[in-house]
Amino acid sequence: MKHDDRTHEVAGHNGEVQAESTFAALAAPLVDEALSHNASIHADASPESLHQLRVALRRLRSLWWAYRPLLDRPENTRQRSLYRFLADAAGKTRDWDILLELLAGERNEESEAGALGAAPACLLEARERALATSRETLVNADIRNVLHGALASTSKELNTAPERHALQKFAAKRVHVAEKSLRKRMRKASRAKRADYELLHDVRKAGKKVRYLIELFGPVLDDVGHDHTLKRLKKLQQCFGELNDVTASIALLRENTNLFSDETEAHAALALLKERRKACRREAVQLLREA
Structure with missing residues (x-):
């Protein structure tokens, strides 16, 4: 076509x-x-x-x-x-x-x-x-x-x-809108009384959008601040991505515990993943508070 x-x-x-x-x-x-x-x-x-x-x-x-x-x-x-x-x-x-x-x-x-x-x-x-x-x-x-x-x-x-x-003005405006949305979600998640996975997940998605837009429009954007933003987003995404992976894996395992012939093995796997999720959640919240 x-x-x-x-x-x-x-x-x-x-x-x-x-x-x-x-x-x-x-x-x-x-x-x-x-x-x-x-x-x-x-x-x-x-x-x-x-x-x-x-x-x-x-x-x-x-x-x-x-x-x-x-x-x-x-x-x-x-x-x-x-x-x-x-x-x-x-x-x-x-x-x-x-x-x-x-x-x-x-x-x-x-x-x-x-x-x-x-x-x-x-x-x-x-x-x-x-x-x-x-x-x-x-x-x-x-x-x-x-x-x-x-x-x-x-x-x-x-x-x-x-x-x-004009591409330069248009790109800068759209990146700004995405960054504003990310900051709003970060504030909301960091102020939650307890670590709320859905709020943390919203931060992850908003961060990805900002990162992708900066990478796509990079050649026409002013360099001021964007390199620093990308480095910070990569660190944040690594942490939040691991949290998302563990959380999704727990849900998938729960939905399929019937596949295990040994129920004890399924419970042991779930217990280990839950511990990993707890550690990832603490790290994610700490990163937000430091941002």
Whole structure:
């Protein structure tokens, strides 16, 4: 499927680079990256390929959010919902990978050798079933045509819009809006009387959006403060990401304790993950208070 094939000036009459004309150049590499990782999943669904597909789709979702003021709102919402659906499809298998990785790590750290034993075959089998479902969902979604179609239609809408916006000013404004939202969520989470996972999760999502936008628009943003912000966000995301992984793994394990032939083994795994979650939550709250 071709993109809008009419020629458009990237720069406006005053020589400034335009946000509308730059969209395709920002989105196309992300689309190509997502399709490359999607192909990898069908050839060899490693945990890393699943993770990178989700990241590429999340970046696309953030880019469409950035351009939301310039686009038809219902259509923009539909596109972003679609990227979330595709990311969630890959995420079903990735959730099992994270659970298996966490349990392997806990086993390695456990002082009593063999307390949890090797990864239960039932969990490995569940991962393979999830992978089959992920592959089927992504195939049925026709992800290649969906992504190229979204890129083409959005590029056309932007390139035919009557109003032009300077990219530098537009990018700075959208990053500012995302940063403001992040600060608001950080304040709310840090003031909670007890560590509230949902509030901490909101901080994580808002932080990701800021990070993705800074990375996408980096070349046209003023350098002041953004390098420092990226370093701080990476540290925050590492901590909050681990908390999210452990929390999601606990929920997944609870939903599938019936897979274990030994109920004691399931309870032991849950107990270890709960301890890890408690430590991650303390670290996340401490980071917020230091911010």
